[in-house]
Amino acid sequence: xxxxxxxxxxxxxxNHLPDRKFKTALLSANFITPLHDQTAAxxxxxxxxxxxxxxxxxxxxxxxxxxxxxxxxxxxxxxxKYAETQCIGFVAVMPDDxxxxxxxxxxxxxxxxxxxxxGDPVTAGGRFVPGYFESEKANLLDxxxxxxxxxxEYAARRxxxxxxxxxxxxxxRYGSEASALKLRLRPLFALYRELIANTRLELIxxxxxxxxxxxxxxxxxxxxxxxxxxxxxxxxxxFAGGDVIRRVEERMDVSQGKLGLGFACGGxxxxxxxxxSTIFGGSSNSKLFMHVRERLSLCYYASSQFHQxxxxxxxxxxxxxxxxxxAEDEILSQLTAIQNGEIEPWExxxxxxxxxxxxxxxxxxxxxxxxxxxSQLSSLSDDTPxxxxxxxxxxxxxxxIAAMREVHLDTVYTLLNEEAVA
Amino acid sequence: MxxxxxxxxxxxxxxxxxxxxxxxxxxxxxxxxRSYAAFAVRYGGMDTRFSLGGEWLDTPMGIAHYLExxxxxxKEGNALQELAQNGAEPNAFTxxxxxxxxxxxxxxxxxxxxxxxxxxxxxxFTDESVEKERGIISQEIRMGxxxxxxxxxxxxxxxxxxxxxxxxxxxxxVESIADISAGTLYDCHRAFYTPSNMVLxxxxxxxxxxxxxxxxxxxxxxxxxxIPRDYGEEPETPAxxxxxxxxxVAIPKFAIGFKGKPVPxxxxxxxxxxxxxxxxxxxxxxxxxxxxRLYEDGLVNSSFEAAYEILPGISFVFASGESRESERVxxxxxxEADRLLREGIPQDVWQRLSRAAYGSSLRxxxxxxxxxxxxxxxxxxxxxxFTFPEVYSSITPDDVLSxxxxxxxPAQTTLCRILPPE
Numbered sequence: 085x086x087x088x089x090x091x092x093x094x095x096x097x098x099n100h101l102p103d104r105k106f107k108t109a110l111l112s113a114n115f116i117t118p119l120h121d122q123t124a125a126x127x128x129x130x131x132x133x134x135x136x137x138x139x140x141x142x143x144x145x146x147x148x149x150x151x152x153x154x155x156x157x158x159x160x161x162x163x164x165k166y167a168e169t170q171c172i173g174f175v176a177v178m179p180d181d182x183x184x185x186x187x188x189x190x191x192x193x194x195x196x197x198x199x200x201x202x203g204d205p206v207t208a209g210g211r212f213v214p215g216y217f218e219s220e221k222a223n224l225l226d227x228x229x230x231x232x233x234x235x236x237e238y239a240a241r242r243x244x245x246x247x248x249x250x251x252x253x254x255x256x257r258y259g260s261e262a263s264a265l266k267l268r269l270r271p272l273f274a275l276y277r278e279l280i281a282n283t284r285l286e287l288i289x290x291x292x293x294x295x296x297x298x299x300x301x302x303x304x305x306x307x308x309x310x311x312x313x314x315x316x317x318x319x320x321x322x323f324a325g326g327d328v329i330r331r332v333e334e335r336m337d338v339s340q341g342k343l344g345l346g347f348a349c350g351g352x353x354x355x356x357x358x359x360x361s362t363i364f365g366g367s368s369n370s371k372l373f374m375h376v377r378e379r380l381s382l383c384y385y386a387s388s389q390f391h392q393x394x395x396x397x398x399x400x401x402x403x404x405x406x407x408x409x410x411a412e413d414e415i416l417s418q419l420t421a422i423q424n425g426e427i428e429p430w431e432x433x434x435x436x437x438x439x440x441x442x443x444x445x446x447x448x449x450x451x452x453x454x455x456x457x458x459s460q461l462s463s464l465s466d467d468t469p470x471x472x473x474x475x476x477x478x479x480x481x482x483x484x485i486a487a488m489r490e491v492h493l494d495t496v497y498t499l500l501n502e503e504a505v506a
Numbered sequence: 507m508x509x510x511x512x513x514x515x516x517x518x519x520x521x522x523x524x525x526x527x528x529x530x531x532x533x534x535x536x537x538x539x540r541s542y543a544a545f546a547v548r549y550g551g552m553d554t555r556f557s558l559g560g561e562w563l564d565t566p567m568g569i570a571h572y573l574e575x576x577x578x579x580x581k582e583g584n585a586l587q588e589l590a591q592n593g594a595e596p597n598a599f600t601x602x603x604x605x606x607x608x609x610x611x612x613x614x615x616x617x618x619x620x621x622x623x624x625x626x627x628x629x630x631f632t633d634e635s636v637e638k639e640r641g642i643i644s645q646e647i648r649m650g651x652x653x654x655x656x657x658x659x660x661x662x663x664x665x666x667x668x669x670x671x672x673x674x675x676x677x678x679x680v681e682s683i684a685d686i687s688a689g690t691l692y693d694c695h696r697a698f699y700t701p702s703n704m705v706l707x708x709x710x711x712x713x714x715x716x717x718x719x720x721x722x723x724x725x726x727x728x729x730x731x732x733i734p735r736d737y738g739e740e741p742e743t744p745a746x747x748x749x750x751x752x753x754x755v756a757i758p759k760f761a762i763g764f765k766g767k768p769v770p771x772x773x774x775x776x777x778x779x780x781x782x783x784x785x786x787x788x789x790x791x792x793x794x795x796x797x798x799r800l801y802e803d804g805l806v807n808s809s810f811e812a813a814y815e816i817l818p819g820i821s822f823v824f825a826s827g828e829s830r831e832s833e834r835v836x837x838x839x840x841x842e843a844d845r846l847l848r849e850g851i852p853q854d855v856w857q858r859l860s861r862a863a864y865g866s867s868l869r870x871x872x873x874x875x876x877x878x879x880x881x882x883x884x885x886x887x888x889x890x891x892f893t894f895p896e897v898y899s900s901i902t903p904d905d906v907l908s909x910x911x912x913x914x915x916p917a918q919t920t921l922c923r924i925l926p927p928e
Contacts, residue, residue: 105536105537108869144798152793152862155865156866177869178865183515222804223807226756226828230757232756233654234653235754337927339648339652340648340649340651367595369591381642383645384643404644434593437592438590441593441594
């Protein structure tokens with residue numbers, strides 16, 4: 085992955101990733117803020133309000149009509165979580181000039197629009213328009229509450245909240261309902277002023293335009309932002325785990341039980357744990373797929389995920405209420421098998437191939453390139469997919485087994501219906 | 507192979523109908539790391555009643571999906587594992603009118619393609635292995651029952667249709683799949699998984715002639731007969747004007763359906779589909795006056811979406827999202843349709859919508875999956891999806907207004923809602 089990083093202004097960086105194979109180009113603007121329960125909802129609300137209107141395009145209709153004229157360019161506000169940072173801003177995807185009538189140039193007007201959304205919002209009495217604030221606050225509350233609608237995601241979220249309680253990693257990207265309810269217009273506008281002056285802003289461009297053209301367009305579009313001192317971000321501490329296994333049970337009107345297991349990881353290397361988690365439950369030939377699903381027919385999905393930056397493993401599955409304990413026992417016995425070194429050579433090779441395929445195809449999509457770049461920028465890491473692949477190739481089976489031996493269960497979360505007997 | 511160059515899109519497509527009837531389509535994509543293959547059968551959840559050897563047969567709901575699950579079994583074991591060892595990520599899905607098997611890989615693509623073609627062509631399962639799958643599929647069905655979006659769409663089809671097999675859930679119900687046996691699955695495979703009822707699409711950095719050769723060698727020589735299917739005759743109006751149920755959701759969800767007419771296969775199929783999409787954009791899209799009014803009044807949030815769907819023997823428009831006042835959303839849509847019919851679409855609005863439609867379709871060309879699916883659909887219904895620039899140019903505002911007139915009347919409308927518990 086070839087990326088050129090240029091400082092445009094104090095704390096404002098352009099990250100240029102040239103690529104000519106796509107029909108579209110992508111431009112994103114991301115403020116990197118520390119993830120905290122006190123501020124997460126407020127920061128999540130800011131880009132939603134900004135998306136409602138600028139001085140030049142003061143309402144949604146005016147913005148959308150401009151996007152139509154820009155050949156269906158999309159500009160979405162985004163709120164993302166990488167480890168313990170919250171990245172907020174906009175992602176614009178525009179058709180590449182090569183596929184437009186001769187003479188059409190989209191990068192400059194799209195950069196201007198994104199710059200205006202961030203730095204030049206429509207205001208009333210020196211603050212955000214009250215109606216925009218109120219309706220976007222209501223939408224944010226709906227977004228926070230509607231996590232409940234997807235039970236698989238809800239169970240995964242609740243597991244992380246319980247596993248990491250007290251740590252910023254437990255905070256969701258939109259913040260909590262309680263903190264969103266407390267949001268007020270005046271302090272929010274003050275926070276916005278502080279955001280655009282004192283937070284690192286990472287601009288990412290991926291497309292066919294050369295660096296000089298992108299730098300020119302963005303220097304104009306973001307030139308008027310009031311920039312000040314940029315404090316450093318705190319570092320994400322690895323998950324340590326507790327002394328005893330915690331069990332959390334929740335009940336709701338559901339047809340299927342959900343099981344979530346959270347594990348602390350010890351001191352193995354990131355790649356050894358990544359491989360270990362992939363063998364455990366990371367693909368359709370993992371231990372969990374082969375045993376919990378295929379051999380015992382207990383579930384449709386049972387999978388594990390290694391949270392690289394926080395260093396913890398989570399497992400999620402959806403099973404019949406009466407089978408929750410059977411599934412939990414089987415999941416743990418598969419972890420024990422890995423810890424005992426019961427890994428066939430093909431299982432190790434398949435895990436390695438799956439990860440190489442995943443990192444090897446990051447550059448096959450604009451979204452993949454952008455989110456990989458932002459994930460690294462959020463922690464100022466200079467990792468690339470190539471470096472990742474090289475480290476994966478250098479990791480041995482013994483290192484994987486040794487790393488997985490330090491993995492231990494910390495929290496068990498179950499979701500049941502009212503009648504089920506746990 | 508036949509070669510077609512699409513200058514404006516910067517694409518070239520190779521295609522050939524093999525002697526056995528299999529359509530092979532290759533879209534070369536130089537510069538990408540991965541290649542992608544999709545092997546699609548014109549057989550899906552709606553194909554439960556069909557004629558074989560002159561006799562009409564009724565098969566259980568969910569049988570096409572059950573067959574999809576069992577196709578990964580091979581004489582040697584399981585194709586998932588075989589492909590995974592080569593770093594390929596295989597999967598499959600069953601839709602209303604097709605079943606698609608696919609994988610992508612960065613290495614050993616032709617080896618992997620051979621495995622794909624062979625396991626989909628040759629069934630290998632026993633009563634015992636079919637029995638084992640029942641628990642897994644039952645959990646997949648239960649998971650769907652807890653997913654409000656899944657349930658809402660199912661409700662919409664049941665409210666719109668009195669007899670069409672689109673009413674049936676694609677995966678069936680836990681009860682309907684209870685008696686599916688290996689024998690029935692073999693019969694369905696023999697009837698539908700024939701080369702003339704299938705299409706192979708490969709997207710990536712591949713040699714098109716190699717792909718066609720491989721398909722010629724691996725797929726069956728028996729062409730297969732055309733299978734007449736019965737989807738049920740439909741009256742013009744919906745089965746129910748309203749349907750409501752409660753589920754564990756946070757915000758009330760709605761789907762409003764507008765019942766259309768059957769759309770015959772052929773070049774007009776694609777044109778009708780794009781006219782429908784443009785009508786949805788003009789009436790309900792992000793830049794439409796109606797959407798802005800609904801959003802600004804807090805009647806809908808950004809989850810609001812609208813689309814036009816064509817399925818065998820039926821077609822419909824739907825608008826869905828979250829709202830506490832979905833009856834008002836429905837009424838506003840119908841009165842806005844009346845206004846558009848009275849006032850027409852101004853020339854400047856039309857130009858901007860056409861630009862945006864071109865840009866959105868262009869964006870689809872970045873995604874291998876969407877390219878493959880559009881060619882599968884095009885192959886089954888007789889159109890070329892890369893002709894969208896020409897087809898859009900042939901569409902006039904009057905076409906869109908006629909579509910609106912034919913679809914958005916109170917008599918054709920149904921409103922489905924999922925409400926949170928009291």
